[in-house]
Amino acid sequence: MRSVATLRRFSRLQAHTPLRRRTPMRQRSPKRIVTTPEDRDRLTWLHTLTCCAPGHRDCRPVEVHHNTQDRALGKKRGHDQGMPLCPQAHRDFHAGAGPFRGWTRQERREWQTEKVTVFQALWAVHIGTAGARCD
Numbered sequence: 001m002r003s004v005a006t007l008r009r010f011s012r013l014q015a016h017t018p019l020r021r022r023t024p025m026r027q028r029s030p031k032r033i034v035t036t037p038e039d040r041d042r043l044t045w046l047h048t049l050t051c052c053a054p055g056h057r058d059c060r061p062v063e064v065h066h067n068t069q070d071r072a073l074g075k076k077r078g079h080d081q082g083m084p085l086c087p088q089a090h091r092d093f094h095a096g097a098g099p100f101r102g103w104t105r106q107e108r109r110e111w112q113t114e115k116v117t118v119f120q121a122l123w124a125v126h127i128g129t130a131g132a133r134c135d
Contacts, residue, residue, distance in 0.1 A: 042082070042123060045123065046084050047062060051084055053085055053093065053098075056099065059086035063086070063087055064084060065112075067083075081116050082116070
């Protein structure tokens with residue numbers, strides 16, 4: 001068995017030398033959508049709400065679920081198509097479990113579209129009242 005000193009002598013690496021790649025790493029495209037100040041305001045507002053899933057009232061914190069209908073593969077919809085779901089309800093929605101057990105994909109999509117429409121109307125009211133206070 002060789003000693004540590006012998007191994008160090010034959011090694012090409014010096015102590016505390018960072019490793020270098022032989023080929024450059026592939027650049028990944030960003031998955032997140034570019035957010036505007038209005039989108040950030042809308043996301044902040046959605047995070048102040050409680051979960052809208054059946055049986056999950058008053059659950060916090062919430063994640064913003066984006067409408068998954070009519071979108072390109074691997075892309076998510078804009079922030080105007082969001083609704084608040086707690087983490088458990090968000091996972092249940094995508095898995096068809098929990099309160100969504102027994103719902104078909106079409107029923108989940110219809111519920112999602114209905115809720116997104118409701119939150120879009122609430123956002124318009126929120127913007128209208130916030131704009132009225134600022135003037």
